[in-house]
Amino acid sequence: MCPKGNITLNMSSSSALSLEEKEHFLTHGWVKIPAAFTQQRAQEIIANVWTRLGMDPNDKSTWNKERVNMPSHMEFDAADFAPRAWAAISELCGGEDKIANWSKKWKDSLIVNLGTPQKEGKPVPPQKLDNWHVDGDFFVHYLDSPEQGLLVIPLFTDIMPEGGGTMICPEAIPILAKHLYEHPEGVSPRMAPRSDAEFKQEQHLNWFNNTAKGCTQFVEATGKVGDVYLLHPLMLHSASSNAKRNVRIITNPPVALKQPFNFDREDGNYSLVEQVTLRALGKDRLEGWKITRPREQIVPERVRIQERMKQEELARLEALKKAAGPGASQGVQAAA
Numbered sequence: 001m002c003p004k005g006n007i008t009l010n011m012s013s014s015s016a017l018s019l020e021e022k023e024h025f026l027t028h029g030w031v032k033i034p035a036a037f038t039q040q041r042a043q044e045i046i047a048n049v050w051t052r053l054g055m056d057p058n059d060k061s062t063w064n065k066e067r068v069n070m071p072s073h074m075e076f077d078a079a080d081f082a083p084r085a086w087a088a089i090s091e092l093c094g095g096e097d098k099i100a101n102w103s104k105k106w107k108d109s110l111i112v113n114l115g116t117p118q119k120e121g122k123p124v125p126p127q128k129l130d131n132w133h134v135d136g137d138f139f140v141h142y143l144d145s146p147e148q149g150l151l152v153i154p155l156f157t158d159i160m161p162e163g164g165g166t167m168i169c170p171e172a173i174p175i176l177a178k179h180l181y182e183h184p185e186g187v188s189p190r191m192a193p194r195s196d197a198e199f200k201q202e203q204h205l206n207w208f209n210n211t212a213k214g215c216t217q218f219v220e221a222t223g224k225v226g227d228v229y230l231l232h233p234l235m236l237h238s239a240s241s242n243a244k245r246n247v248r249i250i251t252n253p254p255v256a257l258k259q260p261f262n263f264d265r266e267d268g269n270y271s272l273v274e275q276v277t278l279r280a281l282g283k284d285r286l287e288g289w290k291i292t293r294p295r296e297q298i299v300p301e302r303v304r305i306q307e308r309m310k311q312e313e314l315a316r317l318e319a320l321k322k323a324a325g326p327g328a329s330q331g332v333q334a335a336a
Contacts, residue, residue, distance in 0.1 A: 016087035022272060025092065029170045029232035029276050030219070036085035036228040042156045045076070045108050046249055051320050052313040053112065060245065063114045067239055071310035072107035078253065081106060082154065085228040089255055092230060093149050094271030100256040103149075110156065111250050113164035115242030123162045124241040126169070126218040131238040132208035134176060135252070137189040140296040143180035143277070143289070146257035150273060151231035156249040159222045164242030166221040166229070166250065172211050172236035177280040180234075184292045194293070208236060221250075232276045263289060 015022075017031065025031040052070060055062040079086040086104070090096040134141075136148040159165040180187065185194050190203040220240060221229050231237070242248055261274050263286035270278065278284060 016084060016091045021088075025230070025232075025272055026275055026279065028219075029173045029235055029280075030168060031088070031092075031230050032221075032223065033082075033085045033088050033228045033230065034223070035226045037082040037154070037226045039225045041081055042225045046110060046156050048317065049110060049112065049249065051316055052110075054312075054316050057247065060114075060117075066114060066116045066242075068110075068112045068114075070108075070110045070112065071307065071313065072109035073310070073313070075105040075107045078104050078106045082226075082228055085152075085154070085230070088230060089150060089152065092272045093255065093257060094274070098257055098259070098271070099149065100146075100258050103253070103255045106154070106251065106253040109251060111252060113239060113242045113248040115164060115245040117245075119241045119243060120245050121243055122241070123243040126167050126238070126240075127213045127215070129167060129212065129238040129240065130209055131205065132169070132212040132236055133190075133205055133238070134208070134234060134236060135254070136233075138298050139189070140186040140293075140298065141180060141189060141191070142184065142186050142260075142291045142295070143177065144260040144263065144291065145233075145295075146260045148233040148254060149257040149261075150255040151233055151235055151237070152253050152255060153221055153229040153231065153250050154253070155221075155223050155225055155227045155229075156251065157247055158224050159248050159250075160244060160246070161220060161222055162240075162242075163222065163244040163246050164240055164248035165223075167238045167240045168219050168221060168229075168231060169212055169215050169217070169236040169238075170219065171215040171217040173232060173234050173276065174280040174282075175211055176234040176236065177277055181281055181286075181289070184290065186291065186293050186296070189298065212236060212238070232273060234277065234280070 017025070021031050050057050053068060055064070078089075090099065093099055134148075135151055136145070139145065139147045153166055179191060183193050187193050188196075188199045188203065190198070190205065191207040192198045192203060261271075261277065263270070263274060263278060265285070268285070278286070
């Protein structure tokens with residue numbers, strides 16, 4: 001993916017990641033943590049997903065949306081739910097003490113990919129996907145932005161090849177890093193510089209989609225229930241077409257840092273995430289680099305959409321509860 005710097009990997013008895021896993025992350029910008037949580041724990045989170053969706057799992061004619069980014073109704077402790085994944089997250093970020101406290105809570109904001117009848121059996125090549133992006137639609141982006149410290153993808157269903165797994169593009173990390181490095185004044189969530197007329201608008205994904213079209217190396221995030229993918233925050237990724245039309249459910253819990261990334265450390269003690277960024281830029285240190293404008297938050301349209309969806313989901317869940325009668329709430333949830 002990017003040139004190696006003069007960085008020595010250290011292993012201790014307390015490491016959550018093996019030497020091979022660390023090197024894989026440094027080289028490719030991602031690592032997969034297998035069996036990070038159990039199928040039973042996964043079922044607890046997705047038990048009522050079909051009621052929330054207002055669809056029938058056994059009748060694909062009711063699957064009237066290709067992809068659904070669902071609002072959340074509950075949260076749970078990541079360290080308890082997926083202990084090895086949380087330990088690996090902490091290690092990649094330089095220690096649990098570096099992570100914002102609220103990031104320790106994962107939510108049931110499920111992301112469901114059901115595919116479409118038109119695309120069934122017809123996988124879309126990565127370069128032709130139209131949903132390429134990096135996460136963080138709620139802040140102005142800088143190279144050192146702490147709001148998105150790591151991208152996390154827990155798998156709540158088995159995902160086979162061509163089954164709707166998130167498509168990632170490690171090859172694009174140096175492109176993203178260079179763009180942000182060259183714009184210390186900040187860019188929009190869609191990578192528009194401040195000087196661009198589209199900076200203050202929710203723009204299209206053309207910048208990301210065009211970047212992906214010029215790449216040749218892609219990875220589909222497949223695996224078993226309980227697997228967790230950990231990706232560098234500048235990992236370009238996209239929903240895929242789900243040609244198999246098997247239900248695919250993931251979440252995308254954000255990991256924020258308490259302080260911005262630091263690429264100019266006197267002691268050279270960079271986190272693994274910071275090391276990937278430096279490798280992507282072909283540098284050992286960004287001496288003197290700093291942002292030139294204040295950090296800013298943005299309220300995306302997504303927030304308003306999900307609030308409307310949440311009210312609709314609550315109404316469906318309440319209707320099912322009433323239909324089942326007193327004392328049947330547990331059975332209703334299990335059947336949903």
